[in-house]
Amino acid sequence: MTSTHPPSSAPRPAGFGLVLVLGLAAMVVSMMQTLVVPILGVIQRDLDTSTSGVSWVTTATLLSAAVFTPLLGRFGDQHGKKPTLVGVLVLLAAGSVLAATTDSLSLLILARVLQGAATAIFPLALSVLREEIPHERLHTAMALVSGTLAFGSGLALVGAGLLTQGAHPDYHRVFWLACGLAVLALIGVLLVVPASRHRTGGRTDWLGAAALAAMLVLLLLPISQGHEWGWTSGRTLGLFAGSAATAVVWVLIERRVREPMVDMRMFVHRPVLFTNIAGLLVGFAMFAQFLGVSYLVQMPEELTGYGFGASVLRASVEYLLPTTLVSLVAAQFGGMLVSRIGARMTLVAGAAFGVTGFAWLTLQHDSTPDVILAGMVVGVAISFGYAAMPALIAAGVPHHQSGIANGINSISRSVGSAVASAVITSLLASKTIQHLPAGAPPLPEESQFTLSFVLAGGAFLLVALAALVGLATTRRAGGQEAHAVSGAATGSVPATGAGSVPEAVAEQAPAR
Template sequence: MTTPLQDHGLNPGPGHSPTLRRPRGGRGLVPALGLGAMVVSMMQTLLVPILGTIQRDLHASAADVSWLTTATLLSAAVCTPLLGRMGDQYGRRPVLLGVLAVTVAGSVLAALTDSLPLLIAGRVLQGASTAVFPLAQAVLRAELPARRLPAAMGTVSGTLAFGTGLALVGAGLLTRGDAPDYHRVLWLATAVSVLSLVAIAVYVPASSAASGGHTDWRGAAGLTVTLVLLLLPISRGTVWGWTSGWTLGCLAASGAAATIWVRVEQSMPDPLVDMRVLVRRPVFFANLAGLLLGFAMFSQFILVSALVQVPPSAGYGFGASALGASLQYLLPSSLVSLVAAQLAGTLVRRTGPRQTLAMGAVTGVVGFALLAAWHSSSAAVLGSGMLVGVAIAFGFAALPAVLLAAVPPEQTAVANGVNSVARSVGSAVASALVATLVATAGQGHPPAEPRFTTCFAIASAAFALIALFARFGMAATPGDHRHAGAPKAASKPGAGPVCPACPAC
């Protein structure tokens, strides 16, 4: 009889001693990787609360300034799978250091400039930081024994959620007053990135596994074209118009590019993304769940912030400032996520990642349903937001564990990278939906309250789908683990089983 851990790939199972995998990670490994994950979420949300300040200081239009978020999104989507694959091939430590060095360079460039094009260029470089999270998950798999993996994944995932709250609060505190200066926020990004770079250099072992092989540049180019053509109209739809020729043309071209990319990847001996792995049932549904998780997370961030800043004269809302919205309503949710991630790690170990993901998703359904039905008091919004924070933490902790059980070690980073891209797409869709349903009132008038209710209900439905995917979609089927074999497992003595999800390993 197997335990939940053995069923889900987080325990070597009968016949495998934990000592087969020799732990190399010291005590500082998990905090260092957690700090790196915090950089990821900070770069994604740091400038969102102060776009108005940047627009005023640079005398730019709202459409031009919105490229500061679009550029980072596109950069993250393009770089993450490629850098994840390079980490699997050439070693995670050097790629992690390279990614963080690029992030530091982008942060310094953005902090020093008063030019919008250079600021956008800096944000493009910062977007590469998104690759840190999948690389961190791959390092944990390579360096820690199975018994420590769930807790370590929970910690790293928790700091990913916490970074969003820290970014919001930091941006608010550093730009308060009569003469706010956005440069201070970018220097904060620089400081955190440098600290993370030093921590990775000190605590991540140089012996992280590398599978070798060549880089599939054709696949990388095809994926870049596909993602840019997909994300560009999603993120710019409110500016271009959802039925404009630019929007519809880009979406159609994205579909054509995706078809060509898949065919190219299937013909490659060492593809950027192994399609056979991507279409495995657990991986496929994990990526769909990642998309929905990104949608729900960004929906909470935008919707709650907008809701609480609506003046009470509109018949709802609390008239909070941007800083008040961050400190009072969003930071508590991030702190709860940090704590809940530790619980999620324990649950992954005891009950398995699918059950943990399902429990978190149900919590998210309840949280958003309460927000839809009852957002007339601060206590209700705060409490419901905390439930959503728990759900997000459970999702971040469980999805990497689902992928861990479904892919071989040499594809860990790229599999998590694709999942990160799915979350980015979900975030872009959430931003576009909210901009369409909530932020289009115009003329300085707040949107009608039912628009918030509708968006909260949609986010609740997203978590309901995640729960269904976890329950019925992510179960491994026969043949899912054919990548493992005895010769491969024996090729690296002392490294532990190649595929901890396979009983044969």
Template structure:
């Protein structure tokens, strides 16, 4: 945004917010729909579980590589053309995945789908450009809350489509429909704007960051299969960490870095990203642990509900998704009334209560539904508060890349939760079976409560200025921190 442009003068179209919400819902659905069917993919393609697991790993690797670069391209060349271009790539990937019977092509399709992670930060940046200030807080809250609950809906849809071992291709055909509808909506709902960004993409920084993140994510996602102490895992971890350090040194010496260092070290932004990391952990613990828990055969394990994938999705996960939608809708009013920081702190407390409730009460269906619903409220409120805290600290010209970094941090959180949980589920089993011990789930829910506690503590470290009407002003490129002044 240029100097002295008053956001109050903007007149967004009626389709803008619902259209972007659908785009973000599509992102969330793409992220979670494949998780429950990895085993089904392996069986139907007649490949090993390890090979089938690459449909998730490849997707995550593409996401962490592409997201910061795409965010920077959106800041430089305009949000709408980049948004449309990303949706076209994701549509192509969905069609490839839906139509192929080759694992290699399926993985290629998932790589193309991985760029969808960049859609959420771009959508937030569009809202910042297009929404008047009085509507921005509520709009960002609703959009962000949609991301939190969309993952739950993705799991539910998977359960409906793949009940009784149905063809997994159904899932990718549905994602193709989602992306096509999102593309049409974005084409008509998002207005075209003249290019306003200056500079270029720091491609050398992008390459170094990509290498570092790929190696670190390979260690995180494949460590259980390779062995956490194996030479391959340790090599990926060490080389990735060294490359990340080199990237940091390079970025500090580059006049126009891909990610301004202050976007990572500025106190409020650092605290916000820490909170995001643990929100991602809490969200995935809720999704995965509760889904696996209710599918555990009670007659063999002495716990669980012997639910099918369909039953787990509809009976146990759908209510939480619905509650999350309601919380997301209300979150904007809460943030306007109390501020984003108190809402984030409160959400952490709600999450702690939900997970602790799960630890002590999980023998009846209503107890599991109540616990997952409470945690869904935490996720929706946290996702609503975080972008508001983030955008209070960065310039409009850095919105895309700052939100992209935040999205990567969230992805790291979900990957950590997934890696640790799957490792523990496979390691600590009931003697003579492959069924996890009940204590594994207890530990997972305790870990979720700890994650929520850290979210609340990180939020207390964030210091925000009192909310006043603002005019966006020009920002020095090397600061990375927004400058605003009160309206006269």
């Protein structure tokens, strides 16, 4: 398909301001995922609802992200990244205002749906970087913007904890914080982000978008609610079966329409496929560390024999914030590694840090320094993974598919996080300590935390396997690589469809 705005020979000059603004926007995205975690109890009490009712405050955002991220990523490819970014940030600000002013659970869930659309900001931001940043600085810029995701998650936890301290906590303040940051990011995008030069135009594949959205909702809904409904209940199993059936329908639609939302050849193209698998696994490990450490340090040692009796705020500031700060710093080194040793080997290095960090947590989690330092090692792993995956996606698809490809990768990480939440929650509830004092709530045995960390370390082992085997460089006869990453990343790959995608782009050789 011919772009209505043909690409120029080189990206326009872009400075630190663009990276800063897009990093701020990405940070706001990640904040929406964890912002409500510390205040769910406050919301449940203030709105006089049940545990299953308040769980929709998080589930609504997850489902909204699944629906809107690929759709808006594709819309940005077709009609321009900047106007799409502006529209998404307006939705985010509106949702934040609604959440900050309502005392109705239904309206709060609607507000969280609007906030969930913000997940599309991240793939759109990466597409802008690919279009505007010179290749020699592209990997570092992508890594820095990606690094703000982990930082935003930690900042949201700390901010929510601080804003709801005191005898009469008010959850509305947390959403006013979200509104202020959304408006700040919106102003930055309006002032700094240039108009898109690559627009494919064309029709929107509404039928394919609806099928993809239905498939993701049918998949994520039982994952997020299965611990409430029961994993073997008819509702849970029926939704999983419906998701599988809808996936078949979606593939059939996308293979038949003239302008599909997702080109199936791109979707199953080896570098893209295995990068998305890695994204799912990294998302699982990241959320397993967040939930596992958060719950572990809050366990009352006098009742359980382990844990540190930390408050929610102390758990966020003392035990989780160091991980997020290290992630932000390590993002710079991740971008440098991508340029020097390639995105594939950077992903392997991140997986090695992840296995090390979770092995540490598995074997030694009975002292504060061990938990903090092991978490910081995991933070490096997450940062390197986030640095590598956008580079792998950029190398694997032409310009006109950047938005949708990064959108699918974002969804893969969201699915991984949702699976982690379900698995860790179920594990901790499945085996509780016997002989607790009367009136004490059920508390998990320490072995369940150990098993959780083992599973997360196993996820990073699979990331290494996906990088070493699934993303292994394919070579043509004669021993030459099919394509260099630099060609794909700067747009020199012909934008004629997935058939023009390079066969081997998972590994970038060091500059010679």
